[in-house]
Amino acid sequence: MKTAKITFFLIIALFTVVSAEVQKTGGYKAVKAGSSHVMVIKNDGSLWAWGTNAGQIGDGTKQYRQSPVKIMEGVRFVSA
Numbered sequence: 724m725k726t727a728k729i730t731f732f733l734i735i736a737l738f739t740v741v742s743a744e745v746q747k748t749g750g751y752k753a754v755k756a757g758s759s760h761v762m763v764i765k766n767d768g769s770l771w772a773w774g775t776n777a778g779q780i781g782d783g784t785k786q787y788r789q790s791p792v793k794i795m796e797g798v799r800f801v802s803a
Contacts, residue, residue, distance in 0.1 A: 755803035762801045763791065770798040779803075 753764040760774025771791040772780035781794045 753801055755801050757803040760803065762794075762803045764798050764801050767796075768798055769796045770794040770801060 750766045751763045752766055755762045757774070757779060760772060760776060760780050762780070763771045765771060770781075770793070772782070772794050773788040773791045774780060776782070776785055776788050778785050780788060780792065782788070782792050
């Protein structure tokens with residue numbers, strides 16, 4: 724139960740960052756969050772991601788990403 728609470732608060736914190744970081748450069752049309760990462764499709768169709776990155780954000784690394792990293796373009800759907 725303790726892990727679920729920590730995960731919940733981490734997701735809330737990451738969604739807060741979504742609003743601050745992504746809206747600076749344009750709106751977004753989809754946001755999905757995993758247990759420790761966030762994926763965002765911006766209005767231009769580009770996919771951005773960040774989080775602890777145990778390989779799940781798709782940038783080819785396992786480096787912690789505190790700020791959004793552009794993963795690809797032409798994205799219509801995302802799942803986390």
